[in-house]
Amino acid sequence: MPLDELSIIDRYFRPLAGEGAFALTDDAARLDVPREADLVVTTDMVAENVHFLAADPPDAIARKALRVNLSDLAAKGAAPLAYVISIGISASTDGAWLAAFAQGLKEDQQRFGIGLLGGDTIFVDEALVVSITAFGTAPKGRMVHRSGGCPGDVLFVSGEIGAGAAGLALLKREQGEWDSLPQERKDALTRRYRVPEPRTALAPALAACASAAMDISDGLVGDCDKLTTASGCSAVIDAERVPLPEGIAGEDAALLARLLTSGDDYEILAAVPPGRAARFMEEARWAGVTVTEIGRLTEGATPPQVLFRGKVLALKSRAWVHGQGERS
């Protein structure tokens, strides 16, 4: 028997309801915001064949949909608080799929200390679509924007750049340097594409030290361009300092250019005034998040310059832009 909307909510989503959600039995929820905090709101929609693959495990789809939002919150210096979710599924979606999807949400709720506030379930004819709006709290007046960077600020990235792109290439069976990696490294890369790692632990360090930050979802260089444009400056990135996934050497300029301009990193790009750089690194270390200095903000209004072995690295594009069919 096909599942209806009410049974789906009852069985799979009600157990996820957090404080203020009224057990998902009301038209709306109440979100209590601590007085000493600013409420930060972000929303992202993900769809089959665009942001994930149809064959991806349902719990991974759920986690990715949630985590791309948590990544935005982290970049703003905000701790996650709660979220609402709307899903458009096929009427033939079975209970096992929904149970696994809900389990992915449940585990991530526990891991990130958040509750489900509400949602909507609709039935669509075609590809699965998931829309999440997530809420976080930043220390009052300390939300980190893209626009606060100044020439001279040190550019940091969290984690490593290119793991999502390499993971997607492996899933699509595209040839590349990753082919020669041991299977466990390959698995780690595809896992990373499917389930990003939001840098929630880094949020306090960003709120305390960063002049500007954003999450890298559409490629390091293009997203850096957005940050410098918002901040009214330019940047120099030292490609040799950009941390790449273990086992990928980055000796090849074309491969390096690809990894620096591909999406799905969900790492943090942060600009930190030189006087606060040491403190930022120290706080990141305590938070257990690796951060690496990769360049500087500079005067000017040109796109970021990427240097590799003393020369400007040739880039076919700076970022993935949805809907263009190819890169700009």
Added chain:
Amino acid sequence: MPLDELSIIDRYFRPLAGEGAFALTDDAARLDVPREADLVVTTDMVAENVHFLAADPPDAIARKALRVNLSDLAAKGAAPLAYVISIGISASTDGAWLAAFAQGLKEDQQRFGIGLLGGDTIFVDEALVVSITAFGTAPKGRMVHRSGGCPGDVLFVSGEIGAGAAGLALLKREQGEWDSLPQERKDALTRRYRVPEPRTALAPALAACASAAMDISDGLVGDCDKLTTASGCSAVIDAERVPLPEGIAGEDAALLARLLTSGDDYEILAAVPPGRAARFMEEARWAGVTVTEIGRLTEGATPPQVLFRGKVLALKSRAWVHGQGERS
């Protein structure tokens, strides 16, 4: 030339950005909630062929997506504050369509006094999908729930019941009593199906007087069942008192049963303690919203009983349930 995500935001959505949205140039927004208010959050997803028809005007699609959320807020006694929107559109969607869609949002933002906080635009292969999360403020501790009703409370509905169902039937060319209406009445009914009328003006009266309330989106009788279930009681509805659209007589029991169990009303069902009923009617009158007494909450745990000419009205179903294929 096809439009990319960044051009779409630039041209069509940036002009809609409200306070705290940072001109849609950041990863997230800041939502400032007045100290004396509770923040109420609701989310709804609408899709082509489910909640609207492919041929519907784009500004009507935008308004419906927004207004179904504002209707939820109104039912909770909350004044609208802001919203975020995610849309999944075809890559071939043209500028004229997007301009009309954004214009619908703009006019409703002005009408309801709200701003756009943020959003996401993605490209999907198939049917259009729109997901909105809306924020409202209720007087502290006065958010109206479904669960607060008590036996003896007076049941009121706003506006009229069945206009959305009649409008949809006209659009689908289904035969019925509406066929004999003058063209301008038919047009009013189809307009009403396409663009619901959230009862935002009634929110203060609900916050002040109602023990329980909800918006009627899946049919009066079924939604009343949800309210009585949440409130731990039952109800009697006097079908002859239910206000129907002008020109539809409701003499025919089968037609009446249909109108009382069809979706797309977006009116408010409210339970009001008898001692506050006069004040509620007075406040509704000042707000310019017609409210009609249609029954009472009663002791018991059975579904609401609908009386017509002294007998129980036979209902094939109580409500539209998405995904069942037929009514329950």
